[in-house]
Amino acid sequence: MGTDIGELLKKQQVEISELSHKVVAVDAYNTLYQFLSIIRQRDGTPLKDSRGNITSHLSGILYRMTSLMEEGIKPVFVFDGKPSHLKARTIEKRTADREKATIKWEEAKSKGLAEEAYMYAQASSRVTHEIVEDSRKLLVAMGIPWVDAPSEGESQAAHMVKRGDANYVASQDYDSLLFGASFVVRNLTITGKRKLPKKNIFVDVKPEIMELGENLAELEIDQSQLIEIALCVGTDYNRGLEKIGPKKALKLIKEHRSIEKVLQAVGQNIEDLQEIKDLFLNPSVTDNYTLKWKKPDTDAIVEFLCQGHDFSKERVIKACERLEKISGPGQRTLDQWF
DNA sequence: TCCACTCC
DNA sequence: GGAGTGGAC
Numbered sequence: 001m002g003t004d005i006g007e008l009l010k011k012q013q014v015e016i017s018e019l020s021h022k023v024v025a026v027d028a029y030n031t032l033y034q035f036l037s038i039i040r041q042r043d044g045t046p047l048k049d050s051r052g053n054i055t056s057h058l059s060g061i062l063y064r065m066t067s068l069m070e071e072g073i074k075p076v077f078v079f080d081g082k083p084s085h086l087k088a089r090t091i092e093k094r095t096a097d098r099e100k101a102t103i104k105w106e107e108a109k110s111k112g113l114a115e116e117a118y119m120y121a122q123a124s125s126r127v128t129h130e131i132v133e134d135s136r137k138l139l140v141a142m143g144i145p146w147v148d149a150p151s152e153g154e155s156q157a158a159h160m161v162k163r164g165d166a167n168y169v170a171s172q173d174y175d176s177l178l179f180g181a182s183f184v185v186r187n188l189t190i191t192g193k194r195k196l197p198k199k200n201i202f203v204d205v206k207p208e209i210m211e212l213g214e215n216l217a218e219l220e221i222d223q224s225q226l227i228e229i230a231l232c233v234g235t236d237y238n239r240g241l242e243k244i245g246p247k248k249a250l251k252l253i254k255e256h257r258s259i260e261k262v263l264q265a266v267g268q269n270i271e272d273l274q275e276i277k278d279l280f281l282n283p284s285v286t287d288n289y290t291l292k293w294k295k296p297d298t299d300a301i302v303e304f305l306c307q308g309h310d311f312s313k314e315r316v317i318k319a320c321e322r323l324e325k326i327s328g329p330g331q332r333t334l335d336q337w338f
Numbered sequence: 339t340c341c342a343c344t345c346c
Numbered sequence: 347g348g349a350g351t352g353g354a355c
Contacts, residue, residue, distance in 0.1 A: 039346080039347055047346055056347090059346060063348050191348065312346075315349070 035060030044121025
């Protein structure tokens with residue numbers, strides 16, 4: 001997913017408290033996908049209510065956003081709009097991969113291969129329309145704003161950082177840097193535990209910040225060249241060049257100064273090159289949004305999660321009390337919130 | 339208070 | 347992922 005240029009980028013580990021009072025534009029798709037793939041029962045089944053609706057994302061949103069907001073972070077969710085036609089191949093591939101994984105999940109389950117089953121269960125995660133709608137409902141009840149991107153959520157989130165309406169884009173992907181976000185935060189979690197892929201081992205992770213300008217300076221390239229490197233490696237809009245990874249792409253772009261010359265040199269081609277480059281440089285975004293953090297509507301949260309989705313009332317109310325306290329009287333950050 | 343482990 | 351629990355210290 002996204003572009004694999006991570007190893008070129010300098011990241012700075014920070015404490016969550018360092019993000020206090022910052023507005024963070026959360027890449028909704030990325031975050032929801034993360035919740036769906038990770039918040040699961042031991043056999044790999046996602047959390048579900050009694051009617052069979054998936055609820056993993058709701059649990060993730062409720063608890064993580066509550067914790068982040070307790071730290072003084074102001075999240076805004078940015079949802080994907082209509083994807084570019086250039087993304088069609090990637091979307092088809094994701095669908096196919098998901099379908100394969102779903103079949104393999106069943107197979108592994110019937111063979112009693114628990115670990116394998118879990119892995120395929122994760123890979124079968126899908127951010128459905130219903131999951132997006134439910135997430136929006138919960139966000140509204142929690143008083144967290146959200147924005148609909150005309151196209152990519154990541155580009156809209158990057159745009160909001162460029163405009164100064166947000167301080168960071170939160171995403172595990174690197175694409176928002178390609179879209180020109182000057183600050184991106186990864187691993188925006190509380191516990192700081194992350195399961196290693198495949199293995200049943202957990203490692204400590206801290207939020208890490210990437211600064212676009214600093215990275216460009218370090219790599220001695222400009223924004224356009226960073227995009228060209230990504231194009232060489234492969235993005236959601238194009239297949240990467242054969243036998244070219246991020247290190248080699250960087251070297252080639254610096255050496256030849258432009259991707260056209262790189263393509264000549266390696267004797268390969270990238271379809272729709274200019275169009276994709278333009279998509280990163282001039283993405284479709286909107287200024288038509290207002291960011292307003294409101295007091296949580298505890299009744300609505302309880303109604304939605306407990307009556308609607310069988311959450312434990314006791315636990316939900318506890319989370320609501322934490323939320324109310326954030327915006328409540330005696331809170332120093334009160335004026336920062338409204 | 340710190341974990342491992344379970345439940346959601 | 348994050349909350350809750352219970353045993354170990």
